[in-house]
Amino acid sequence: MDSYWNALAACGAQALYGAIALAAFTRRRDLGLHALGFAWPLVCWSLGALAVGASGALLAAFDLRLTPTAWAPPAVVVAFLLGAGARRVTSPDAAPARTAPRVGALWWIAAAAWTALVIDWIALANYLPVFQGDEASIWAAKAKVLFSLSGDPGELATLLSSDRLPDHRSHVHMAAYPWLVSLLQAHQYAWAGEVVHFTVRLPAQLFGALWPLALMEIARRSTAPTWWTLPLVGALVLAPIPLRGLDTGQAMSTVIAGVVLLVFARTLDRRWRGGVEALALLLLVATKPEGAAIMAAWAVATLAVRVVSRPATERVFARVFVLRSIAVGAPALVVFAVHQAANLAWGLEHHLADRADSTSGATHFVTAFVNVMTRHVFAFDATAALAGLALVAFVLAPARRRRSATPLFAAVLWLCVATTYYLVLATSPYPVEWQWVTAGPRIYAHVAPAAVVAAFALLAREPDEASEPVRSDGGA
Amino acid sequence: MEAASPGPVDALRRAFAIAVAVWLTYACVRSAVRAYEKWPDGSHERAWTTSLAERDALMLGPIRPVLEAIEAHTDPTALVLAPIRPSSTAFVDIATHNMVGRSRFLALPRIVVGVDTEVTTWRARARDAGANERIWVLDMIGVTVGDDADLVEHASGPGWRLLAVVREDGED
Numbered sequence: 325m326d327s328y329w330n331a332l333a334a335c336g337a338q339a340l341y342g343a344i345a346l347a348a349f350t351r352r353r354d355l356g357l358h359a360l361g362f363a364w365p366l367v368c369w370s371l372g373a374l375a376v377g378a379s380g381a382l383l384a385a386f387d388l389r390l391t392p393t394a395w396a397p398p399a400v401v402v403a404f405l406l407g408a409g410a411r412r413v414t415s416p417d418a419a420p421a422r423t424a425p426r427v428g429a430l431w432w433i434a435a436a437a438w439t440a441l442v443i444d445w446i447a448l449a450n451y452l453p454v455f456q457g458d459e460a461s462i463w464a465a466k467a468k469v470l471f472s473l474s475g476d477p478g479e480l481a482t483l484l485s486s487d488r489l490p491d492h493r494s495h496v497h498m499a500a501y502p503w504l505v506s507l508l509q510a511h512q513y514a515w516a517g518e519v520v521h522f523t524v525r526l527p528a529q530l531f532g533a534l535w536p537l538a539l540m541e542i543a544r545r546s547t548a549p550t551w552w553t554l555p556l557v558g559a560l561v562l563a564p565i566p567l568r569g570l571d572t573g574q575a576m577s578t579v580i581a582g583v584v585l586l587v588f589a590r591t592l593d594r595r596w597r598g599g600v601e602a603l604a605l606l607l608l609v610a611t612k613p614e615g616a617a618i619m620a621a622w623a624v625a626t627l628a629v630r631v632v633s634r635p636a637t638e639r640v641f642a643r644v645f646v647l648r649s650i651a652v653g654a655p656a657l658v659v660f661a662v663h664q665a666a667n668l669a670w671g672l673e674h675h676l677a678d679r680a681d682s683t684s685g686a687t688h689f690v691t692a693f694v695n696v697m698t699r700h701v702f703a704f705d706a707t708a709a710l711a712g713l714a715l716v717a718f719v720l721a722p723a724r725r726r727r728s729a730t731p732l733f734a735a736v737l738w739l740c741v742a743t744t745y746y747l748v749l750a751t752s753p754y755p756v757e758w759q760w761v762t763a764g765p766r767i768y769a770h771v772a773p774a775a776v777v778a779a780f781a782l783l784a785r786e787p788d789e790a791s792e793p794v795r796s797d798g799g800a
Numbered sequence: 801m802e803a804a805s806p807g808p809v810d811a812l813r814r815a816f817a818i819a820v821a822v823w824l825t826y827a828c829v830r831s832a833v834r835a836y837e838k839w840p841d842g843s844h845e846r847a848w849t850t851s852l853a854e855r856d857a858l859m860l861g862p863i864r865p866v867l868e869a870i871e872a873h874t875d876p877t878a879l880v881l882a883p884i885r886p887s888s889t890a891f892v893d894i895a896t897h898n899m900v901g902r903s904r905f906l907a908l909p910r911i912v913v914g915v916d917t918e919v920t921t922w923r924a925r926a927r928d929a930g931a932n933e934r935i936w937v938l939d940m941i942g943v944t945v946g947d948d949a950d951l952v953e954h955a956s957g958p959g960w961r962l963l964a965v966v967r968e969d970g971e972d
Binding site: 523 | 814856876
């Protein structure tokens, strides 16, 4: 029977795993609450999700039945290892960051209002069971297969790779996608003891509730005035597409969360920056194929910051920088490689690679570019224009502010991810307009928070004119 | 230092920022209103006062007995063929309460496949499915009425029947 108590128990377990990981990561009595601020719930939830996902994958790999009692012990161990491992990761960016956030009642009011709104929104969204779209046919479908067939050796691989009938797609559509959200849903099923239809979205919906709080924390740490940063954050979190991430398009919330965590890591003390970056990259590659593109963009953005901010006596590719960069990305690379190996073993291919490109041509590039500009960068009839305005703000910012680490990182990240998405959609074997309507709004929502943070540069104050103590490296 | 000596350029920057901030504040409110308008009247009240059991009855409605029948009679690896009309362009286009589309997704991992109604075609699909598959037919459009050779009914309800396909070796 579908019950909120089962769902809350599963979510409570996930939060507990996250707290265990944070205890190992921060080694502080407050579990890093003071240092992470509004971003604490997202970091905790992400660590818990990774612990649930990794331990669930282990149970599935050993053909063990998915039950709460079987799931909890490996999840606790994985959570501890995640936290302890993250503590040992050092960010390649050596710049110090003083991370005292601005104390502003407006931010607390905004956070409280957002929390009330999303609780109401989640209650609304759970009014409808999801039975179509990617959520149903990819994530929920995989979760149902995984849960129902757990403990039954061989069936999972057989079902995933089998188009049961000629000319019909596998019933687990896009079987080659990463597994994190499916494993989170299977965790809900495990606590309910059966496949349920209403509460199963909670673990992914909560990502949609928590990443805006983390974005608010980034804004609080900016030296730009609240009257400038608050509308940017507000417009983004209330924009139709991200808000819909709380109901049917939930899987994009985890990707947005990863992007926000990557940017948030820039504002952290350097002791924790690398660990949060590694966590964000793990979250991204375990969630969607786009995670690999964002990881590549992270590498370019990190390099851009390095080029601009390194000490004059150091080479760009100094040994320490290269080794630390590899250390941050290594866990995500391992997960990516394991996932690709499993797909190879099961004979699964990404849907964009499984048929010849017979229709696309030069016009695809033009059409896709027009789509990017008019629908996602400068769509003035909607808050989607936020990205374009934010990037204009970044360009108009004083040169010194553009070169500071956080806005520069955010701007390069946005540019690289947006360009990659553009190239993928422009070379897609599917009709470009259909592809754009289907995927464009979702994937361009992924990187919109990066544009917002880049925009903080416009009015960021110089350290010597700020009334508060000097803050993070970029002031944004 | 640049910021220490505000000039006309800084004034322009600030004017741009103010214009954007004002527009975005307006856009925030507009987006929130639009987001709420997309829900049907009364759904907010129902969101807080309707139990999950009541939601189950309300939203699954005619689908629930179909799902229960599929779950009770078929195993998770079963293949359930659900014939649909040729005019349907997608599973969810079915006029009868989206039953095929919904049951396809909600009954997973059992596969519920929509095929066209030509008898030779859907029977051929059943034959092509593999010798070791356990095949079922979820008939929600009456395609098996008067044509139930090799079919054994296991469950039925208003407007639907769940039938097992009997193999030549006698197993269903």
